[in-house]
Amino acid sequence: MSPVDGPLAERLADAVAASDAPDVVFALSRQGHRTIASGGTSPPPPLPREDLRYETGSAAKTFTGLLLARLIHSGELSGGEPAAALLDGGRPAGANPVTLAHLITHTSGLPALPAGFFLRGLPAWHTNPYARFPAARVVDAFLRHRPRHRPGTRWRYSNYGVAVLGHALAAATRTPWEDLLTDQVLRPLGLNGTTLRADDSGLDAPGHGKDGEAPVPPFDAGGFQAAGAVRATPHDLLTFTEAHLDPTGAPSQLAAALRAVRRPVLRRGIGHRHVHTIAWFCHPTGGGPMYFHSGATLGQQAFLGFRPDTGTALAALCTRRFRAHDPFLATAYALLAEE
Numbered sequence: 001m002s003p004v005d006g007p008l009a010e011r012l013a014d015a016v017a018a019s020d021a022p023d024v025v026f027a028l029s030r031q032g033h034r035t036i037a038s039g040g041t042s043p044p045p046p047l048p049r050e051d052l053r054y055e056t057g058s059a060a061k062t063f064t065g066l067l068l069a070r071l072i073h074s075g076e077l078s079g080g081e082p083a084a085a086l087l088d089g090g091r092p093a094g095a096n097p098v099t100l101a102h103l104i105t106h107t108s109g110l111p112a113l114p115a116g117f118f119l120r121g122l123p124a125w126h127t128n129p130y131a132r133f134p135a136a137r138v139v140d141a142f143l144r145h146r147p148r149h150r151p152g153t154r155w156r157y158s159n160y161g162v163a164v165l166g167h168a169l170a171a172a173t174r175t176p177w178e179d180l181l182t183d184q185v186l187r188p189l190g191l192n193g194t195t196l197r198a199d200d201s202g203l204d205a206p207g208h209g210k211d212g213e214a215p216v217p218p219f220d221a222g223g224f225q226a227a228g229a230v231r232a233t234p235h236d237l238l239t240f241t242e243a244h245l246d247p248t249g250a251p252s253q254l255a256a257a258l259r260a261v262r263r264p265v266l267r268r269g270i271g272h273r274h275v276h277t278i279a280w281f282c283h284p285t286g287g288g289p290m291y292f293h294s295g296a297t298l299g300q301q302a303f304l305g306f307r308p309d310t311g312t313a314l315a316a317l318c319t320r321r322f323r324a325h326d327p328f329l330a331t332a333y334a335l336l337a338e339e
Contacts, residue, residue, distance in 0.1 A: 166226020207299020
């Protein structure tokens with residue numbers, strides 16, 4: 001570690017300690033130089049923590065947003081397509097259809113989860129409830145749903161909506177979701193340490209409950225892959241966020257999409273403080289916008305973000321389920337917000 005890196009390394013080490021989780025990694029890139037700190041309350045795993053794959057939960061939606069932007073830029077889609085028509089063989093759109101753009105911006109009028117999710121997921125509520133709601137059920141629930149509000153009029157965060165978007169994109173391109181994301185996003189960025197499911201390779205970081213001790217099985221997203229299935233190494237997640245800092249240095253087929261996901265498309269809240277792009281939440285700082293997205297599964301948490309004004313990208317991960325007053329996300333947000 002060079003003398004210049006000393007203070008930053010200390011801040012990252014402090015962030016790791018403050019996160020209070022069995023395994024923690026803070027990976028930060030500033031002006032192209034990476035610094036990674038890892039640790040945790042559990043004994044070190046067989047492989048270095050920074051080489052393991054971690055569950056990103058809802059932070060995976062940033063991958064889905066970038067994919068949609070890529071398909072729009074390539075001319076395959078416009079974003080205004082009615083999702084039901086794509087999923088049900090040309091079903092009439094109706095007067096106020098739910099479009100792909102509504103789904104990615106959480107303005108579809110869909111609830112957080114589909115009808116029947118809680119009842120079906122209850123037997124596995126503390127292990128893997130999403131696994132009990134496969135793709136066919138997600139699509140069927142959407143095609144039966146009648147929104148309470150006209151699409152595009154209200155914002156409501158919805159895992160359900162982004163899950164439906166994933167199935168609609170797969171239907172529109174006639175490509176399975178995993179292949180679509182791999183071909184359009186993961187492979188061009190060289191994200192070889194990123195996948196959509198755990199395996200027996202020993203590369204997947206184990207999750208833990210709120211107590212930081214009870215083991216939690218690997219997350220199975222079921223039919224909600226587009227909303228939260230991505231698991232990746234800190235190195236890959238840093239590569240992903242770094243690409244957003246300077247789209248001109250990214251693969252040519254993704255450059256326009258990377259620029260597109262930085263543009264505000266929605267503002268809400270008092271003073272319109274909460275700004276959204278099609279992939280990121282965006283807050284103001286003294287030097288410019290800060291883009292970020294967090295995520296959580298039953299046993300892990302993630303925070304991804306970047307700041308063009310400081311040339312900073314951050315990927316933070318921990319293996320403890322979110323609990324009241326959990327310090328992890330606040331610590332990651334504060335680190336990225338530093339001037």
